[in-house]
Amino acid sequence: MARDLFHKTVKNGLIKEGWQITDDPFFVKVGGVEFFIDIGAEKLIAAEKDDERIAVEIKSFINPSSISDFHLAIGQFINYRVALKIKDPSRKLFLAIPDTIYRTLFQKELPKIVIQEYQLNLIVYDIETEEIVLWQT
Amino acid sequence: MARDLFHKTVKNGLIKEGWQITDDPFFVKVGGVEFFIDIGAEKLIAAEKDDERIAVEIKSFINPSSISDFHLAIGQFINYRVALKIKDPSRKLFLAIPDTIYRTLFQKELPKIVIQEYQLNLIVYDIETEEIVLWQT
Numbered sequence: 001m002a003r004d005l006f007h008k009t010v011k012n013g014l015i016k017e018g019w020q021i022t023d024d025p026f027f028v029k030v031g032g033v034e035f036f037i038d039i040g041a042e043k044l045i046a047a048e049k050d051d052e053r054i055a056v057e058i059k060s061f062i063n064p065s066s067i068s069d070f071h072l073a074i075g076q077f078i079n080y081r082v083a084l085k086i087k088d089p090s091r092k093l094f095l096a097i098p099d100t101i102y103r104t105l106f107q108k109e110l111p112k113i114v115i116q117e118y119q120l121n122l123i124v125y126d127i128e129t130e131e132i133v134l135w136q137t
Numbered sequence: 138m139a140r141d142l143f144h145k146t147v148k149n150g151l152i153k154e155g156w157q158i159t160d161d162p163f164f165v166k167v168g169g170v171e172f173f174i175d176i177g178a179e180k181l182i183a184a185e186k187d188d189e190r191i192a193v194e195i196k197s198f199i200n201p202s203s204i205s206d207f208h209l210a211i212g213q214f215i216n217y218r219v220a221l222k223i224k225d226p227s228r229k230l231f232l233a234i235p236d237t238i239y240r241t242l243f244q245k246e247l248p249k250i251v252i253q254e255y256q257l258n259l260i261v262y263d264i265e266t267e268e269i270v271l272w273q274t
Binding site: 030031032033034035067068070071072073074075076078079082083086105108109110111112113114117118 | 167168169170171172204205207208209210211212213215216219220223242245246247248249250251254255
């Protein structure tokens with residue numbers, strides 16, 4: 001499945017940058033609901049006492065309607081962030097998106113306003129090279 | 138289709154409360170994207186100079202995963218609200234949900250926190266009576 005391919009791409013991209021994949025998926029149970037965020041990862045930051053920890057929701061944007069994918073991605077990010085704030089507040093949430101959609105839909109005015117206004121963190125990955133090309137926070 | 142049934146239910150519920158359906162769907166083109174919100178409606182408020190105007194996105198929550206429906210609903214509300222703030226700032230946005238899901242998923246702690254923190258406006262409708270049973274702002 002294409003979905004699995006994108007999942008593997010982002011995992012490999014994170015590993016290349018020195019992240020350790022700790023959860024696949026990352027399970028969060030809080031406030032009467034259960035969420036499965038795609039990836040949990042951590043990285044040792046030499047200068048700090050604690051590891052840096054992230055959760056990554058991977059979006060492929062392979063559906064015919066990229067707007068529907070965008071709605072779903074925004075909703076997942078909002079809900080997961082609320083859940084993490086309660087359950088694991090030091091873990092930072094990212095939405096991973098392909099560079100092809102970052103260069104198109106995500107350069108349009110309305111998506112840019114939403115990303116900025118709701119402070120979404122993005123990881124942009126290149127499907128060809130299996131590398132992360134941008135971290136946007 | 139079940140989806141059309143829920144759509145008709147909310148329309149009839151609004152009409153019963155004196156709303157005039159002006160748009161079905163309500164089209165918004167802004168910032169490089171196009172959205173179709175389910176309903177646009179207005180009501181004459183005798184004490185005020187202008188009509189009260191609303192946009193309503195109708196969710197049926199008929200999918201097996203109500204959490205996926207919840208993600209999508211939150212994303213649509215956020216994106217539509219940003220769009221309306223630019224294009225039609227005096228129009229108020231509502232998410233219409235069936236009373237069955239309001240009494241179950243929407244009473245859980247996490248959904249309640251999301252609704253409150255992101256100031257979502259809800260219309261709760263009864264599918265049996267075709268009536269609106271709650272406006273929550």
